[in-house]
Amino acid sequence: VQKNIFKKIVFLTLLMMLAFVTSCTIYKEMQEMKKPRYEVGEHKGAKFCANCHQEIYDEWLHNSRHARATTSESFYDFRDKFTDKFILNTIFGEKACYACHGSKEANEGVNCETCHGTVMPNVSIMETHDKKFKPGRERLKEQDFCAKCHEFKSPISGDSILTLYSEWQNSQAAADGITCQGCHMEPRLSNFRYHGFDTPYRNVGIYRDDLNIKDINLDFPQFSLAIENRVTAHAVPPSGPTRILALEISFLDLDGVEIYKITKTFAKKFELLLGIFPNKLIKNTQLQSGEIRPLSFTLPSSIKGKINKAVLTLRFYEVPHEYQDDIKKAHWISAPILEKEVSL
Numbered sequence: 612v613q614k615n616i617f618k619k620i621v622f623l624t625l626l627m628m629l630a631f632v633t634s635c636t637i638y639k640e641m642q643e644m645k646k647p648r649y650e651v652g653e654h655k656g657a658k659f660c661a662n663c664h665q666e667i668y669d670e671w672l673h674n675s676r677h678a679r680a681t682t683s684e685s686f687y688d689f690r691d692k693f694t695d696k697f698i699l700n701t702i703f704g705e706k707a708c709y710a711c712h713g714s715k716e717a718n719e720g721v722n723c724e725t726c727h728g729t730v731m732p733n734v735s736i737m738e739t740h741d742k743k744f745k746p747g748r749e750r751l752k753e754q755d756f757c758a759k760c761h762e763f764k765s766p767i768s769g770d771s772i773l774t775l776y777s778e779w780q781n782s783q784a785a786a787d788g789i790t791c792q793g794c795h796m797e798p799r800l801s802n803f804r805y806h807g808f809d810t811p812y813r814n815v816g817i818y819r820d821d822l823n824i825k826d827i828n829l830d831f832p833q834f835s836l837a838i839e840n841r842v843t844a845h846a847v848p849p850s851g852p853t854r855i856l857a858l859e860i861s862f863l864d865l866d867g868v869e870i871y872k873i874t875k876t877f878a879k880k881f882e883l884l885l886g887i888f889p890n891k892l893i894k895n896t897q898l899q900s901g902e903i904r905p906l907s908f909t910l911p912s913s914i915k916g917k918i919n920k921a922v923l924t925l926r927f928y929e930v931p932h933e934y935q936d937d938i939k940k941a942h943w944i945s946a947p948i949l950e951k952e953v954s955l
């Protein structure tokens with residue numbers, strides 16, 4: 612009997628030690644989350660750099676979401692919902708948001724100094740270039756530079772919320788040695804590394820060659836097709852749970868009147884504000900890099916013999932985080948990325 616009790620005590624002690632160690636690691640990771648992923652310090656601001664880097668500034672300001680990362684309505688909205696939750700606010704607070712979205716004081720989102728480092732005080736700007744910006748350039752070219760902010764795993768659930776870097780690591784692009792910067796910063800409007808980090812907000816055209824619909828076939832009542840993600844580096848829609856890719860199919864009769872419609876969405880869905888930490892992955896229907904996904908729909912018998920044409924459209928919807936997957940609640944809808952009309 613004594614031996615058994617002894618065994619139990621040893622077992623319980625080990626269990627408690629394990630729980631302690633785990634909670635310490637989680638705690639450490641939680642604290643880590645609040646640390647800015649960039650050099651902190653006073654910012655001169657992007658306008659200052661614009662004095663000599665006007666083209667880069669314009670690209671950054673007009674095309675890139677980086678320039679709005681701390682000032683967009685959706686950022687404020689989610690930040691406030693996050694800090695309204697007592698536990699989340701106590702453990703993390705808004706620091707966890709500014710850690711990636713950019714300095715709160717500067718309030719310019721991810722600006723020049725977030726990525727390049729702050730301007731050194733008491734020396735000329737060209738000396739800052741020689742001592743910091745030029746040598747720092749090497750770090751900026753590294754393959755994991757963007758991952759600081761674009762890859763994120765919840766310390767508690769272990770679910771991955773932002774996965775662009777790990778997707779890239781396993782991709783064809785990585786095998787070919789093409790980094791994030793290689794694709795996203797290839798010079799476009801000027802001779803300099805492109806700083807627009809385009810998004811469909813500003814430029815829907817950027818996706819035109821990257822998604823494709825093929826093998827469209829009607830064998831009543833079965834309507835089938837395949838949708839292809841040609842981005843060789845990562846999934847579409849890329850990470851973020853608020854961006855949804857939608858395929859809409861309208862079936863038209865001889866008079867061009869819509870008689871039936873199908874909507875299919877592709878996204879990563881999370882339980883964002885539930886529990887201790889916003890983290891639970893619920894569903895993932897993203898189109899993975901290089902994937903060709905076959906789809907098949909059963910049409911209702913009521914439209915048999917009436918279908919003349921089908922119009923297929925791909926576009927993005929952006930929804931508030933609490934309505935993930937519900938495109939009726941979208942607060943922003945992109946122009947079509949791809950439109951195809953087929954006679955059936």
Ligand code: HEC
Pocket residue numbers: 655659660661662663664723724727730736740744745748
């Ligand atoms: C007074 C003008 C001026 C201002 C202000 C200025 N720059 Fe520059 N910057 C230059 C010039 C000129 C070069 C090219 C330097 C060279 O090649 O020697 C340059 C080059 C650079 C480079 C490339 C360095 C390399 O060779 O790899 C970076 C990065 C850079 N600047 C960042 C910034 C940032 C960030 C700011 C704002 C905080 C800024 N610059 C403000 C004039 C300026």
Ligand code: HEC
Pocket residue numbers: 648649676677679680681683686710711712713721725726756757758759760761791792795808809810811851854
């Ligand atoms: C300091 C953190 C940080 C770094 C470093 C960073 N990003 Fe971002 N990036 C963000 C944040 C935050 C957003 C979301 C901004 C928003 O929509 O409010 C974003 C948005 C983007 C977007 C637009 C996404 C969309 O859904 O519209 C692209 C593209 C992008 N980043 C590419 C890159 C690339 C490529 C690199 C590396 C060269 C990089 N980023 C480095 C924080 C960062």
Ligand code: HEC
Pocket residue numbers: 644683685686689690691693705707708709710711712759760761762763773775849850851853
């Ligand atoms: C690990 C870095 C990181 C942390 C921490 C982080 N974000 Fe983000 N956030 C990003 C990146 C990167 C994107 C762009 C996602 C994409 O499109 O790939 C983004 C996108 C967003 C978006 C959607 C873009 C938009 O403007 O509609 C919102 C809203 C947002 N973040 C708010 C927050 C808030 C609020 C917090 C704090 C609770 C937070 N984020 C914490 C990196 C981060």
Ligand code: HEC
Pocket residue numbers: 657660661664667668671677721722723724725726727748751752756792793796802803804806
């Ligand atoms: C999201 C991070 C990020 C932001 C924000 C950012 N840069 Fe850069 N910048 C980079 C990276 C990465 C490179 C180097 C790319 C490479 O060489 O592969 C770079 C390169 C440069 C260069 C050298 C360009 C060339 O082709 O020689 C200049 C100059 C520069 N940045 C200025 C700026 C200015 C000015 C701003 C603000 C308007 C800014 N950057 C904002 C990441 C950033």
Ligand code: HEC
Pocket residue numbers: 757758761775776777779784789790791792793794795808809810811812817818821842843844845849
């Ligand atoms: C092989 C080229 C390639 C590489 C490498 C690549 N991407 Fe992309 N990425 C794209 C294409 C193409 C799109 C679609 C739109 C575009 O051109 O920006 C996209 C879209 C995105 C978007 C969403 C933009 C939006 O608003 O819809 C983000 C964020 C992003 N990439 C970040 C990254 C990060 C971070 C890396 C590195 C880990 C990376 N990408 C590597 C080609 C690439």
